[in-house]
Amino acid sequence: MKLFQTLTLFLCLVGFTTLHAQVIIATPPFPTDQQQVVITFNATEGSGGLAGYTGDVYAHTGVITNNSSSGSDWKYVVANWGVNVPKAKLTRIATDVYTLTITPNIRAYYGVPAGETIHKMAFVFRSGVQVGGQWLEGKTAEQGDIFYDVAVGGLNVSIINPEQKQLLAELNQAIPVEVASIDADSTILTINSNKVAGTTGTSLSYNINADTYGKFWVKATAYANNEAAADSFFYFVRTPLVVEDRPAGTVDGINYISDTEVVLSLFAPNKQYVFALGDFNNWELDETNYLKRTPDGQHYWISLSGLTPGREYVYQYFVDGNLRIADPYAQKILDPWNDPYISDITYPNLKPYPTGKTTGIVSVFQTAQVPYNWEVTDFIAPPVVKQLIYELHIRDFVATRDIKTVTDTLDYLSRLGVNVIELMPINEFEGNDSWGYNPSFYFATDKAYGRTEDYKRFIDECHKRGMAVYIDMVLNHSYGQSPLVQLYFDPTAGDGGQPTAENPWYNQSCPHPPYCWGYDFNHESVHTRAFVDRVTKYWLTEFKVDGFRFDFTKGFTNKVSDPSNYDASRIAILKRMADKIWEVNSNATVILEHFAPNTEEKVLADYGMMLWGNLNYNYNEATMGYPANSNFSGISYLQRGWTNPHLVGYMESHDEERLMFKNLQFGNTSNQWHNIKNLSVAVQRNAEAAAFFVLVPGPKMIWQFGELGYDVSIDDPCRVCAKPIRWNYYGEFDRRQLFYYYSTLIELKKSQDIFSTPTFSLDVTGAMKKIRLTNDEMSAVVIGNFGVTTASINPQFYTTGTWYDYFNNDSINVTDVSAQISLQPGEFRLYTTKRWQSPAFVGLNENPAIKHGFLIYPNPAHDRFSIEIEAPVAADYHISLMNTAGQTIMQLFQGKLQSGPNKIDTANIGGLPRGLYFVSVNNSQGVSLSKLMKL
Missing domain, CATH: 2.60.40.1930 (Macroglobulin (MG2) domain)
Structure with missing residues (x-):
């Protein structure tokens, strides 16, 4: 058992399965908690992950007790995952066969206190060392944990073969049945209540010939002294499937027909048959939940009627007798591994997982849903050239880690002045604690952050404040919990498994190493394109998002991607995707994390897309006081030769080191009066950088808390780990001053057209930097000293006459446009030919720790x-x-x-x-x- 299995592929089958041999055998077969028991493990059965392995094998083992919260909540685990302890080491008795002796008895071996009832022993067998960077594992055929019942003593009977409680059989298939009993006078076996075999001994064997279609209940009953004990299983023999077209207008996923009827549709070419299992049929197979197949063999579908309006129904697709998956188009899913860690405050009244009915992720549908009542229905995002984007990760922004609380902070963000919020991924990803770039379900909001209506309210509240909302969307790859991956997957191929050649959406292996994560989408596939279009349309219409930031679009190709290759096929893929987005919302923003050659990015920018522009290194060199490598010119779309202001420049992002961290750790200390490792000086350096960032025409992006000088390293304690939340920084004088600088600069950018002009130039290669801007109404010059000593600069004023010093509420009479101006280290000025009201200096109350000031x-x-x-x-x-x-x-x-x-x-x-x-x-x-x- 592993509590967090965020990157592991789960091929989820339980309940009805095809016939499998036993993975473990217990001797005695009915062990009580006071008995010694020998577990025999056959490595070739089940998942077969340890078949052929010749090294030491260990059991990761624990128990399920009356105190377990669910049937998968292990207690009293013998050792942490990956830790080898002698008592958990198996003995090899033959090729691929091992034993583990649990001694002196089950209760003592696991250390379970008296009074706590032990229901089951739980096992995952693993290699003693990692092989190829990963553990080899022996699990069930469904990649699940292995469980064995602990008896309570007295009369008992168990069907030890087949292991499954529900079995899918083919017509005329032989089903061997083995029954064991203890303390029984006699044991009988019945099928649909008709006796077919009996014995007075402790074991019974019988072969069933599944020669009739339908559902059959097989029951073993043991008798002794007027007492009885029983065990049973079902087997189901499916009829030939029905071939029929789907109802007109049916799409893959959930189709709501009325308050009492839905049509479910699954795209699954080359599959043999599909069942729908769920609350609506008590998770049992029969003819009523057997999906029909379309004549082209591409789709499977079923109509479910007689539903209760407003009730949430949980379901899965059961495919080819060996795979259970959630609906890829589900708008809500339940996750047995991660949902237990979601608080009732974040997600009130979350529907319980159907423990004991199935395993793996399940999907949810609900008829007669109450639609969200949008207050803003006609929002249009601010002009691109004036956009100030705030990149935000919910987990690391508010202590509650939920979208409701982020909504409560919108007034703060309004004061800052940003007019776009860009949320890191909010669709369901693997685990609860993540950046979100390991997506699994594309239509379901991640419950770890809140309910669907909470997300919609956040977007509505942003729109009420004039702020657009972009969401981060990961369509370069998916991870193993995605049902689109699971449908066509070979766990034995590649390094830890890979999609099969017939997978409609994914490449078998990533075609553009080394830039590879998860399982790579094949964007040349018509099926992938159709899926992408469904995803983008859904979020634009259902949630009214204003655009997308697409993660690693450089990978949207089946060609090798090196830093310099121009890829016409990739351009065509992205243009097609953008066109489909603009068909839904002509004002939608498409932002690419592309990092391809400028020749390629220019084509995309000219087409109307926006592209990330990373200037973290350059700006940070300047703020640290090492200006030799601090050329800012890449922040200008004109410098890149672009026609349109479609460069989203940034100094920080979720993926880059924080400026203030490096200022304080590595800042220049050569001038004792301008020591950049001093917080006040470091903050001033960031304010200067902000002026040379925000005021450059074109959209800009700020990473959360950058406006307060966030100084915890991106790698503390690891890159994607949760970071401390520093709202207290707003109460610190120096950091709040930085906030005021940001808000002032942002307001200038939004309100003054000079900072949207296409007529500007940058001279920003050395310590003394300047920006010159002009339009038909006025001119402006920004100058700054990024060195650590006093120096002079020629501002190259456009004209003689009066120029106004905005931040110092002063003016100068320019008689020589080439005259030098002296600047202290870290000092910057904004000169304009029009007078604007200067920002008020905001101080703090007197410090009570200083008597009388x-x-x-x-x-x-x-x-x-x-x-x-x-x-x-x-x-x-x-x-x-x-x-x-x-x-x-x-x-x-x-x-x-x-x-x-x-x-x-x-x-x-x-x-x-x-x-x-x-x-x-x-x-x-x-x-x-x-x-x-x-x-």
């Missing part, structure tokens, strides 16, 4: 000044000088102050421009600010 003298000051602070206790202090925009322009002191009065003589400020400044005194208790006038 602090004294600055002389104030006003020409060149030097002193600070007196009375500290209540000895503590570390950080004192800096800030301009009116909140930018740190000089470090004044960093170190420990003693309890009581302290005097600090500051550096020379004579070189700073005249005007108003702020002195910031910061310690672990908070921040205090005081004004300083520079003469």
Whole structure:
């Protein structure tokens, strides 16, 4: 048993199956908890995963007790998965045959306390070492755990062959039956209540000839002293299937005909037969749930009537007698491995899994559903060139990890100013704790984040605030829980199994290594294309999403993908997909994570698609103070030779390291007054980078909490692991200042057309960087110093005359457009030919940890000044000088102050421009600010 099987293929069969031999035999056959028992394991039976293996074999084993939450909730596991302990080592007695002695008795072996009832022993056998990077496993033929009943003592009878409680048989198939009993005077065997065999011994054997169509109940009954015990199984002999066209308008998946009727349809070419099993037939096979086949042999379908309106029905398809799958088009599924970890708060009244009826993932349908009442029905996303996209992962954004709570944060995101939310994958993926790039079901929202109506309300609330919603969609690959993978899959092929050649949707193996994950979609297949179109149309219409970010579209090809190859077939595939999306919603956004040659990306951009542009390395080099490798020019769609502003540039994403982490870990410390490992300085560097990012024309993307300087590494503790949620950062002065910078820059981008102009240029290769923008109404210049020492830059003003310094609420009279301007390290300015209202500087309340604040003298000051602070206790202090925009322009002191009065003589400020400044005194208790006038 493995609690988290997020990347494992489950070929789910239980209940009705074709005939299999026994995987294990117990001696004695009816062991009680107080008896020793010998388990004999035949490695060639069941899954056969250990057949031919000659190394040591161990049992991963535990028990099911009255305290187990389900029939698969193991207790008292002998050792963790992969840990070899002597008591779990099997003894090899013949080729592929092993024994495990559970001694001195079952209860003692597992350490089960007295008073707790043991129902079953549970096993998965495995190799002692990994082979080819994975464990070899001995399981049931259905890839499930192996269970063996623990008897309660006294009269007992068991049908030990066949093992299955429900069996699908072919006409005239022989079914050998073996019965064992204990403490019985006699045992009889009946079929549909007619006696066919009997014995006064402890064992009975009988061969059934399944020569009649229909369903048959086989029962073994043992008698002793007027007591009886029984065991039974069903076998079903199917009739020839009916060939008939589907009703007009039927599509694959669930077709709601009325409040009491549905039609189910499965696309399954080359399959022999299909049954529908579920709540509507107590999970039992009979003629009423035998699907018809269409004349072309492509589809299987069934009409189910007499349903209760509004009731949720759980079901699976049973294919060719050896495979159970959920409906690939289901809008809700139940997962026996992961649903138990979803809280009632996240998903109230979640329907229980049908434990004991089946195994594997099941699908759900419900007639007479109450539709969501949309408040916004005519939303149109903001213009592409003005889009500020906020990439958000629900798990790592709110502590509750649910979409309802994310909805409650929308006012915060509105204050930030972003106008698009891009959610990382929200369709069902494997496990609950994931980035979501291991998809399994494409039409069902992942329940770990909430109910379908919660997702719809989130989108509705975003639209009410003028924010579009894009969802991350993974159509490059799927993983093993996908029923589309399972339908045509060879578990013995390749490295751990692979799709078969007849799989309509997937390549047998990935054709474009090394860029391979999961099982690769074959986008040349007409069936894959039809599936893709169903997926995109569903989300556009049912959830009113405004667009998609498609993961790794570079893999949408059957050709080799290296960093430089231009692939015309891939372009055609993506154009076709986009056209189908725009047929549904002409305003829908199509974003590609492509990373192909610029020649290919330009074609796609010109066609109307948007493409991710990764500038993480370049911006981070600049924020860390190493500008030699910090060329930002790739953030410009013009620099790439594109006609349209379809480059979604970003400094951070879910997939890149966080700027602030590297600032604080590796920042330049060569200037003691501008130490980038200092938080205040590091934040200022990020604010400067934001100006040179947001204000470049074209859509931009921010990774969540980047606006607060999130500084936990992407690899802490692993790349895809859950990260600490830092809402407390908003209460920290420096980080909140960064938020204000972001919100101010975002508002400028949205409200001022100059930042959408196609007439702009970037000079951003060295430490001193500038952006020049102009249109028919005005001009703007952004300048910044990404070095660590004071330096000058020629802004190349477009004209002489008055230029307004936006952040410093000042102006200059330009008489020489080539005149140099001096900038402190980390300082940046925005000059415009039109005056805009400058942002108000937002300070904090006085720090109670500093008695009576602090004294600055002389104030006003020409060149030097002193600070007196009375500290209540000895503590570390950080004192800096800030301009009116909140930018740190000089470090004044960093170190420990003693309890009581302290005097600090500051550096020379004579070189700073005249005007108003702020002195910031910061310690672990908070921040205090005081004004300083520079003469």
